[in-house]
Amino acid sequence: MVRMKKILFVLLGVISAHAFSQNYAQYVNPFIGTGGHGHTFPGAIVPFGMVQLSPDTRIDGSWDGCSGYHYSDSVIYGFSHTHLNGTGVSDYGDIMLMPTMGKASLNSKEYSSLFSHKNEKATAGFYSVKLNKNNIDVRLTTTKRVGYHEYTFNNAGTANIILDLNHRDKLLEGEVRIIDPKTVEVFRRSSAWATDQYIYARIEFSKPVEISRKEVNGTQDRNVYTGTRLALAFSAKVKKGEKINVKVAISPTGYEGAGKNMLAEGKSNDFESIRKMAAADWDKELSKIEVKSADKNKLTIFYTALYHVFTQPNINMDTDGKYRGRDNKFYMAKGFDYYTVFSLWDTFRGAHPLMTLIDRKRTSDFINTFIKQYEQGGKLPVWELASNETECMIGYHAVSVIADAMAKGIKGFDYEKAFEASKHSAMLDIFGLNAYKQNNYISIDDEHESVSKTVEYAYDDWCIAQMAKILGKKEDYQYFMKRSQNWKNLYNPENGFMQPRKNGNWYQPFDPREVNNNYTEGNSWHYSYSVQQDIPGLIAAHGGKEKFEQFIDAIFAAPDKTTGREQVDITGLIGQYAQGNEPSHHIAYLYNYVGKPEKTDEKIKYILDHFYKNAPDGLIGNEDCGQMSAWYILSTLGIYAVTPGLPEWQTTKPYFDEIKIHLEDGTTRTITPNTGRDELRKLGFENVRAFKDLKYDELTASPVIAADRLFDFSTKVTITPLNPEDKLYYMTLDEGDANVRKTFKAYKEPFTINTTTMVSAYAERNGEKSSITTANFNRRPNHWDITVNATMNPQYTAGGKLALIDGIHGDINWRKGEWQGYQGQNFEAIIDFKSPQDMTRLSSTYLQDSRAWILMPKKVEYYASMNGKDYILLSTVNNTVDPKDETVQVKEFSADILPTQARYLKVKAYYYGKLPEWHQGAGGEAYIFLDEISVK
Structure with a gap:
């Protein structure tokens, strides 16, 4: 018996030691990323939780x-139940509660409280803080769908719990139902980044409360309050040190769903047991990867990174499986x-590939969600x-997640339906895809961010081709493999960069460091390596491994300042490499492709050592829903997915002393x-089936057509192939050729045109024709001169001052670059007709995109002069467009005048001024955007 007790004691000791060794939640520091530009939150969540x-x-x-x-702040306004992890756009903050004492106020400036980080604590699944104003201790924990609050009122008196539905986003509809003195139901429909959000909640207080104050601009019918301004204070008397516990169950579907979620996850009144359950949930997830290190900071950075990856996507169905579909119906x-x-756009690169290694079941759930969103919303999700x-963002990168899962043998979803959804999303006519399909690239004339969209669509097309190969769809494979080569149309062989094209030519002036509207959150340096689907092809285009190695060296050696537009996302610069934003994340691994893995190892170790810290500003850029952290995790394991959709990793030297990865099949992989x-x-895909490659055609790149877009009397046209082996064919149509049938002829040498002309050309190699490049060259409609007495924003020049009188009108999509922009100043221009002209109608055209700070001028004045010195006011045209109107729109400020003769016309447009309080950019200077000035 004694021996049995001894064995039992030893066994319990082993179990408890093992249990302690599994406590990875202890290393999580939720404050990492809450400072700097990390955009994380420190509050309580369980893995992938709805709350x-x-x-x-x-x-x-x-x-x-x-x-x-943000860690730099010192005031808390309340505690809400939904938050985004590391995004670049603001949203969420639903169902906000705030405890106070004394006379209740519904003014956020009054119910908010100072706090100190000294009295704040956050661990995996738990958060606590002391509110200084009323000496209230707040503790928070959660299950998947229910938030648990514990408020300790350290002073006796009247305790209030504020429910403010106007918190953060715009309230479209609100409702509060008083069920009984301890139970409240809440509905909130709001608009922010997501413009039509629904959330329901059931709130249960641990003691009876009564409404002591209310703000209701809608109906008040017995115990139901509605409106678009809706806030209530619930109050009760408390003794010194008394606790009030609050449980909040949320649901996307309705009050019934919130009630079911409360029954399933909100029955406990034991805060500590829920806190321990949350920590246990985190231990279960975090223990999928065990790392050993004597450096506790590194352990904290690693497990917090894994914690951030597991923070989202978020479960979005009730406990019985009911959810709100993309069509707002229930399923x-x-x-x-x-x-x-x-x-x-962020997570396809690293976070989702990491999940294919350690969470294959959840990966299939994500893809089943994608398929349902396609069926209910018409296409695969983008953001x-x-x-x-x-x-938000670009591409149709859900196809990358799907292709990666299929290539790695993940089951649990309908492969055929997933392919159907992917092909459908790639065949739409939105966001430049119509031009992309027709011309095999997107030009500035077609769509903004044309370079980034072209190269990312091309990668996504390769992903669809891999699905087609797995499913034996030969024609689809060949079609999408050819599309996947479309990057070649924007690769300039003269400089090795992905360069935008405009009107058939390379866009000039070109600076690869310039951040502008031709790229998404980046510049040409960042996107000139974005051919993940065909790195060997990119190497060949550069002239071989040695030259491509030099090109990789060059991004790290370039000056570490960007030019052009200020872009807050571009951080963590090593030369022009930007670890703080996603397009750079694979670049250091490209040294592996040129036989220089030691250079990959050197760069990756530098980034791991210097750009990830155990501190609030420990992330060098936005967390972006786990991608910044996933890069860290994969790189410390010694792997990275340069090409999601291939069942293999690119490698580097593992970072930790020992790493154990526990896979879902019960096996363990050990890395040193x-x-x-x-x-x-x-790693993890040793037994994945290989699919035989099929043949497909090589893309012939489209030629470049160069001439003066606007010319006085004549201009020389030069057509150049992007591959010197190509033959060229061209055709011209001038203003008199509308009904003339023309055919393409061989191009031999440059030629001259002297009238407004459209030139079309294509290249041919080995019987494969390129898409047709088309360019328009305009003979000036007048020979006026123009002087602009305002400073043009260098990002928005439309090609120079003559753009205002060239007869070419800008598209409503101002990001294509056909509008001139002036910020923080009035606009004034003087047109010299060179000789007196008769005038009866004057006009100038302006654009408004309120969200982008571009507002109509307050008024436009037209003046005339014969000598250029003495001006007479002809007309004043006042603005009639509401500055709050967020519809992107064009307005002609025109005036019919009595017949007037003058040599000079002055146009003066008065800018709106500083952006007012209601504007998201309040305090910033408004822009004037204008295009054509016309005189009749």
Whole structure:
């Protein structure tokens, strides 16, 4: 018996030691990323939970307040139940509660409280803080769908709990139902980044409360309050040290859903047991990867990174599987879990590939969610949030997640339906895709961010081709493999950069460091390596491995300042390499392709050592829903997915002393710094089936057509192939050729045109024709001169001052570059007709995009003069467009005047001024955007 007790004691000791060794939640520091530009939040959440219960220190929608919290702040406005992790746009902050004492106020400036970081604590699944104003201790924890609050009132008196539905985003509809003295139901429909968000909540107080103050601009019918201004204070007497516990169950579907979620996850009244359950949930997820290091900071950085990856996507269905679809109808998820918050432009690169290694089941759930969103919303998600498609960022990168899962043998979703959804999304006519399909690239004339969209669509097309290969769809494979080569049309062989094209030619002036509207959150340096689907092809285009190695060296050696537009996302610069934003994330691994893995190792180690810290500003850029952290995790393991869709990794030297990865099949992979690269390359996918490559046609790149877009009497036209082996054919159509049938003829040498002409050309090699390049060259409609007495923004020149009198009108999409922009100043221009002209009608054209700070001028004045010195006011045209109108629109400020003769015309447009308080950019200077000035 004694021996049995001894064995039992030893066994318990082993179990407890093992249990302690599994406590990876202890290393999580939720404050990492809450400072700097990380945009994370410190509050309580369980892995992939619907509830993110966190303090809000920002209610202004500022960029560094996207998550609702910033470490530099000292005031808390309340604790809300939804938050975004590391995004670049502000949203969420639903169902906000705030405890106060004394006379209740519904003014946020009055119910908010100072706090100190000394009295603040955050761990995985738990948050606490002392509110200084009323000496209230707040503790928060959560399950997937229920937030648990514990408020300790350290003074006796009247305790208030403020429910403010006007918190952060715009309230479209609100409702509060008083069920009984301890139970409240809440509905909130709001608009922010996601323009039509629905959330329901059931709130249960641990003691009876009564309404002591209310703000209601709608109906008040017995115990139901509605409106678009809606806030209530719930009050009760408390003794010194008394606690009030509050449980909040949320649901995307309705009050019934919130009630079911409360029954399933909100029955406990034991705060500590829920806190321990949350920590246990985190331990279960975090223990999928065990790392050993004597450096506790490195352990904290690693496990916090894993914590951030597991923070989203978020479960978005009730406990019974009911969810709100993309069409706002209700559905039941059968056999999978339905999720929201898909930051796919970021996460396809690293976060989703990491999940294919350690969470294959959840990966299939994500893809089943994609398929349902396609069926209910018409296309795969781009950046889906709360059953809304925000259309933020570019590409159709859900196809990358799908192709990667299929290539790695992940089951649990319908491959055929996933392919159907992917092909459908690639065949739409939105965001430049119509031009991309027709011309095999996007030019500035077609769509803004043309370079980034072209190269990212090309990668996505390669992903669809890989699906087609797996499914045996030969024609689809050949079609999308050819499209995947479209990057070649923007690769300038003269300089090795991905360069925008405009009107058939390379866009000039060109500076690869310039951040402008031809790229997405970046410049040409960042996107000139974005051919993940065909690195060997990119190397060949550069002239071989040695020259491509020099090109990789060059990005790290370039000056570490960008030019052009200020872009807050571009951070963590090593030369022009930007670790703080996603397009750079694969570049250091490209040295592997030129036989220089030691250079990959050197760069990756430098980034791991210097750009990730155990501090609030420990992330060098936005967390971006786990991508910044996923890069860290994969790189410390010694792997990275340069090409999601290939069942292999690119490799580097592992960072930790020992790493154990526990896979879902029950096996464990152990990695040390001595693990071979060949072993790492197939890590986790050793038994994946290889599919035989099929033949496909090589793309012939479209030629470049160069001439003066606007000319006086004549201009020389030169056509150049992008491959010297190509033959060229061209055709011209001038103003008199409208009904003339013309055919293409061989191009031999430059030629001259002397009238407004459209030139078309294509290249041919080995029987494969390129798409047709088309360019328009305009003979000036007048020979006026113009002097602009204002400073043009160098990003918005439209080609120079003559653009205002060239007869070419800008598109409503001002990002294409056909509008002139002037910020913080009135605009004035003087046109010299060179001789007196008769005038009866004057006009100038302006654009408004209020969200982009571009507002109509307050008024436009027209003056005439014969000598250029003495001017007479002819007409004043006042603005009639509401500056709050966010519709992008063009308005002609025109005036019919009595017949007047003059040599000079002065046009003066008065800018709006500083942006007012209601504007997101309040305090900034408004722009005037104008295009054509016309005289009749």
